[in-house]
Amino acid sequence: MTIRYNPPTGWPQLGRPFHHGVVEPKGRVLHMTGQVAWNHDGTVIGKGDCETQARQCFDNVENILKAVGGRLDDIVSLTVFYLDPADMPAIQKVRAERLQLAHGPVSILIQAAGLITPDLLVEVAPIAVIPDDRFHEPKY
Numbered sequence: 001m002t003i004r005y006n007p008p009t010g011w012p013q014l015g016r017p018f019h020h021g022v023v024e025p026k027g028r029v030l031h032m033t034g035q036v037a038w039n040h041d042g043t044v045i046g047k048g049d050c051e052t053q054a055r056q057c058f059d060n061v062e063n064i065l066k067a068v069g070g071r072l073d074d075i076v077s078l079t080v081f082y083l084d085p086a087d088m089p090a091i092q093k094v095r096a097e098r099l100q101l102a103h104g105p106v107s108i109l110i111q112a113a114g115l116i117t118p119d120l121l122v123e124v125a126p127i128a129v130i131p132d133d134r135f136h137e138p139k140y
Contacts, residue, residue: 007021078124081123083113
């Protein structure tokens, strides 16, 4: 069982899906390459629109997780790189839609000077733990 907690000395969640501490459960640890708003053929989805790009990032993460029996609730750590502080509300909106408050990971938000191409506005790099009873090898 994953243990997620917020000590009383930590700052409040304020409705955001994160925790100050997460103790990994037993299972298979999945480290993922940073996911950006590229689709399966490398096309940028949502040029100029951080919210659309954040959705594509989480879609990509969810597809990686599903391939081994995982789901977004299995994410225990999430690093988010973004360019423009004005995009933070859009990123937080998508996080709140895709991650449940009770299952929020530990989280790092880093403002970056740039990402791999100028059209990309946000990148997410998660770590997940897939419980042994759901884990399976990818079929490809």
